[in-house]
Amino acid sequence: MYKKYLKKIVFLAVLILPIVNAASTIFKSEFLNVPGGILLHEVSKNQYIHGIISNNKKILTIRKNDKFYLVYGIPYGIAGGPQSINISSLKSDKKISFIVKERVFKxxxxxxxxxxxxxxxxxxxxxxxxxxxxxxxxxxxxxxxxxxxxxxxxxxxxxxxxxxxxxxxxxxxxxxxxxxxxxxxxxxxxxxxxxxxxxxxxxxxxxxxxxxxxxxxxxxxxxxxxxxxxxxxxxxxxxxxxxxxxxxxxxxxxxxxxxxxxxxxxxxxxxxxxxxxxx
Ligand SMILES: [Zn+2]
Structure with a gap:
């Protein structure tokens, strides 16, 4: 019984850890994947060097501790739930999916x-x-x-x-x-x-x-x-x-x-x- 749950927890932790690690060492988690916040996504060194474009706009790429990330500014008006952006770099296209968390504004x-x-x-x-x-x-x-x-x-x-x-x-x-x-x-x-x-x-x-x-x-x-x-x-x-x-x-x-x-x-x-x- 407990073993079954433990397995599940370990499996989930393995899935979540790489995301949490990258994100929590740079940005506060409350600003990730929210309207008016940012999407942080690991990219290759080549993509960093050559640049990334999404929807005809150049996207910020950064280098942190020998890893490379894109930092995408999420629009204020985006709906909560599953969202994605298409990125292109070095003539190849890729879709990045993410879940937008709801944010209540006063x-x-x-x-x-x-x-x-x-x-x-x-x-x-x-x-x-x-x-x-x-x-x-x-x-x-x-x-x-x-x-x-x-x-x-x-x-x-x-x-x-x-x-x-x-x-x-x-x-x-x-x-x-x-x-x-x-x-x-x-x-x-x-x-x-x-x-x-x-x-x-x-x-x-x-x-x-x-x-x-x-x-x-x-x-x-x-x-x-x-x-x-x-x-x-x-x-x-x-x-x-x-x-x-x-x-x-x-x-x-x-x-x-x-x-x-x-x-x-x-x-x-x-x-x-x-x-x-x-x-
Ligand atoms: Zn003002």
Missing amino acids: KQHITVSKKYTKPSDKNIARIIKERDIISSYRDTWSSNDPDMNFIYPVKGITTGIFGTERYYNGQKGRYHNGIDIAGNINDPIFAPSSGRIILTGDFFYNGKFVYIDHGKGLLSIFIHLNEITVKKGTYVNKGDVIGKIGVSGRSTGPHVHWSLTLNQNYIDPMVFLTINKNN
Whole structure:
């Protein structure tokens, strides 16, 4: 009787262990296989060298302790349950299946100036133009491996988490695609990881913003700044000051909003703030 169960347990452990090992040594398990989280999958050295494409998008590949992995950013809107992605590398295709765990997101109500919930025609034209500019940078790719061991960009309290369903003046808006960290006006904002500044500007919703390419499709944007202290094209190291906290754009108080995209999907920045530091 017990032997039968023991056999089953050993068999299951053998099945599960390789996945748990790879995953638990790099990322926190709560961020694996969830909407706005990541899929981690071991790949060959050749696939790492030659690169991997999925759905016409280049995918982040990393090297850890002489093993190679793809790190795929799972879209927020994905349904729970069995899912798969097709990857291609070196002219061969492969399907990776995984189970998406459900993640419950809370609702959050926010009051903002009417200017932002009912923009004028002139502002609508501006919003469209600015949205297109931001979109044109989303597929930015540089071949360096990103430093995934992120630090907090601001020493403050997190007042908004990733994924909440947002209501602006009672009107349903988009989900919150990043995290908010509160601070005082002009508190410094640090680069959470090294990278190149690909764009800065002052847009209708974003206010003053800084957009950073960390490498291999991992990008950060910081919005609502009071001041931008870097220029487009500059390379910043982790911890360098990139700007100062403000209330510019659609902001309710002094804070920085930080969004992160991986393979062009919005990912919870907490994924990279909670990496196992022993790696
Ligand atoms: Zn925010």
